[in-house]
Amino acid sequence: MTFELFSDIFTFRDNALRRLDPRVKVVVGLVAIFAVVSSQGVLFPALVFSLALMGMLLVGLPVAFMLGRFLAPLGTVLILFLLHAVLYGWTPLFSLPLFGQRVVIMQEGVLRGMHLACRVLGGFGIMVLLSSVTPSHQIFHALAYFKAPKGWLEVAMMMYRYIFVILESAADAMAAQRVRLGYCGLKRSLNSLGVLSGVVIVKSLEQAQRTHEAMLARGYKGHTPFGPMPALSPKDGWTLGLSLGVLIGLYLATEGWVFG
Amino acid sequence: MNGKNKLLWFFLFVSAFVFFPRVSFAMHISEGILPLKWALFWFVLAVPFLYLGLVRLRRLTESSSQAIPMVGLVGSAVFIISCMPIPIPVAGSCSHPVGSGLAAIIIGPSLSVVVSSIALLLQALFLAHGGLSTLGANIFSMGVAGSFVAYGVFWLMVRVGFGWMAAAFMAGLLSDWATYAVTSLELSSALHGGSGAFGPMFVSILLAFAPTQVPLGILEGVLCAMAYAFVRARRFDLLGVFEKGGAT
Amino acid sequence: MADPGFAVEAEGLSFSYTDGTRALHGVDFCLRKGEFTALLASNGSGKTTLIKVLGGLAKPQKGTVRIFGQKLGRIPRLKLYQTLGIVFQNPSDQLFAATVGEDVAFGPRNLGLDPDTVDLRVSEALEALSALHLRERAIHHLSFGEQKRVAIAGVLAMNPSVLILDEPTAGLDPSGEELMVRLLQRLNRNGGLSIVFATHSIDLLPLCADTVCVLNLGTVLCQGSARDVLCNHEMLKLAGLRLPYVTSLLMEMKDLDGVPIEGLPLTVKEARERLLEIIPPEILFKKA
Ligand SMILES: Nc1ncnc2c1ncn2[C@@H]1O[C@H](COP(=O)(O)OP(=O)(O)OP(=O)(O)O)[C@@H](O)[C@H]1O
Ligand SMILES: [Mg+2]
16 A cells, blocks of 8 residues: 545535435534533533444445544544643542663543543534535535635635546656566655656646646636535435534533533 | 663654655654644644735735646646755654745745645645644745745845856755754644653754754755756746735 | 537647657547448557547647537536537546446536436436446446446436547457447437547448547548458558458458459458359359
8 A cells, every 4th residue: 555545436426415415414523523622521522433333334434444544543543642641730549660760640630631632523423424425516615605615615626626636657657667677665765756746736737737738628718617506405404403403502511501 | 861761862853864764755744643732733733824924825826827836837847856865974764854945936935835735735635744733833834834944045145146047946945954943843842741841852852853854954955056047048038927016 | 610510520639648648639620420430540549538538628739629619618617518419538537426327417417407307317318338238336346348338328317419439449349349349330320429439440330430540659541431441461460450351251262363353342341242243153052
């Protein structure tokens, strides 16, 4: 495996969440993520994480895929937890022997570490769920509806499309270098990578020229027109209201606004 | 924080980044790490630069309809370059170049911010690297700091009379290190608190990342110089589109 | 000069790339309304260049191009590309949206049509290329052959009256090639489109082309009806091409063995008819 290929295969699978209007998913996703990072307690992010996990299981994401996606945040979570447990706080919980020293675990640190860990997991869960049930063009379409800058969106869509084209030729070029022993030893690897980067940029520039010609031949005038967004169906509306309601309710309840 | 604790920090961080090399992926701050206050702060700081880039994009589009395909395609190329695994001799793992330095000297720093912001969004969504609430912070460290430092260094060195190669090398190197420094700053300003003061926190994060980032920066410089030289030698004519509309 | 019977008419075209490569010199080319013309040439002879010049994407240093009698430079771009559809050699050059439906809608939306008309045009164009089932798919999940068909649909959605295709069959398997030729033929016969078809696969041409224009090293070697051109052994050899396989088989039988065949058949069907004429019926197992 040479490149971190990104898999968007799942986003094209049909399921209940996939059929939902992308605007609803983007709004609910962002609200959930920002609620998670603004939370002060452990409970809310943990609940959001379990909801996201349930969503992922519901739409049938393979467990291996989920684990792959969560490997990096899990690592981060572990480190943050350990760091805080050891370094933060003033109430000793217990102590462990480590390299001839006694490491004191602090209560406040454990709490803070757990909170940070839950925030990472909750936010990540939502992000992975959102991106596994929404194809990127729908996300861009929703962003266009929310008045994201047009130039930015056009560049984004162009980038997304051509990442696959350029990636294919870059992977071929890299394989061609590899079979001719271009990656034996650091110096040669670096040299091959440098040439490869140059090739990739030159290819992209040439591709841009050809693409531009093809766009002109189809009436391009400097900006890409977007199709209209259909009106929200009643079901989408209900889902939006309900999920926002649940999120806000959970937030108020767990963050101590109601029962605190 | 006493001396013993400092040592512990250092030990933990180093071991962490050796055991979880994926964490150090181009130094993106992962979703959920920054509390709301800091997440918004970095968004606010990044937006003016993004705006600058969009203004330049609009100006280029007005003078040539080629601007958007050009910027988009260079963006795809830089995205792919930033996914290439670079072997790090000291840390014994692979890491990835930042790429925004190279983008900055090819298409200019403000457009490089635009391209980086898109690349970061796509990476967050489809590779699960970085995050959505931390997008602002990541745009600031990789896009803004990386691009403007690279472009500034490049411009200055060429002005002073250094060769293209040396200038591109330093641009790549310093853009990587600038990204690394700013990311450490972002992490430490958000995570310090209680008994941990900002200063020692910043230093320990810097030190923890150093084993991968210092050699990575040098390698990125080499990569940047080679790629730039390649583009200059082959198809420098194609970069003409970006010369209109000034340096920003 | 401006004959109204011509859809595309080019005279004395010369084109050099900025690095000095002379890709075309003194090329005359014409396409009658409703005609299916093949642009036959070996690699590097200037097919792609000629197509770019005809489509106004490259400015020739010499010569003029007329589209339906009107000089190319005088036609506004928006009108030009509603008349002239260009399909490029490599489908990834022209498929720039994320999904098939979005990509095919790109052209009609540029024309400022309302959403319902855009929708209709997209489904019609995809239908014509037997690609309607691909509508919601992502471009990067398509096979090469599917990409080629979608690329043509994208151009077709502009409702052009002339379609210029750069090697639409290159890289396709035998059945894909045949499917492509049949689809184009249907567009030509039923839709009344004039078609220019650049290719170097000579065995396909007798099935579809009315006329053939042979290009060699940037000049036109020969232009005429498919039958005349494809039987011209010497000229094709000069252009780095060959006769269709059936034709060369029968020609060898005629020249070397003295088999008395009338004319030179270009397709398998024709060859079979000619052969049945001279094979004595008593040696056949099955009677027609
Ligand atoms: N961008 C360019 N710059 C310089 N020379 C070029 C360029 N594109 C093509 N040429 C040259 O122009 C000549 C004609 O090329 P063209 O692409 O038109 O051939 P073609 O018939 O389409 O070939 P193929 O069958 O391989 O597609 C060739 O000699 C080629 O090397
Ligand atoms: Mg060609």
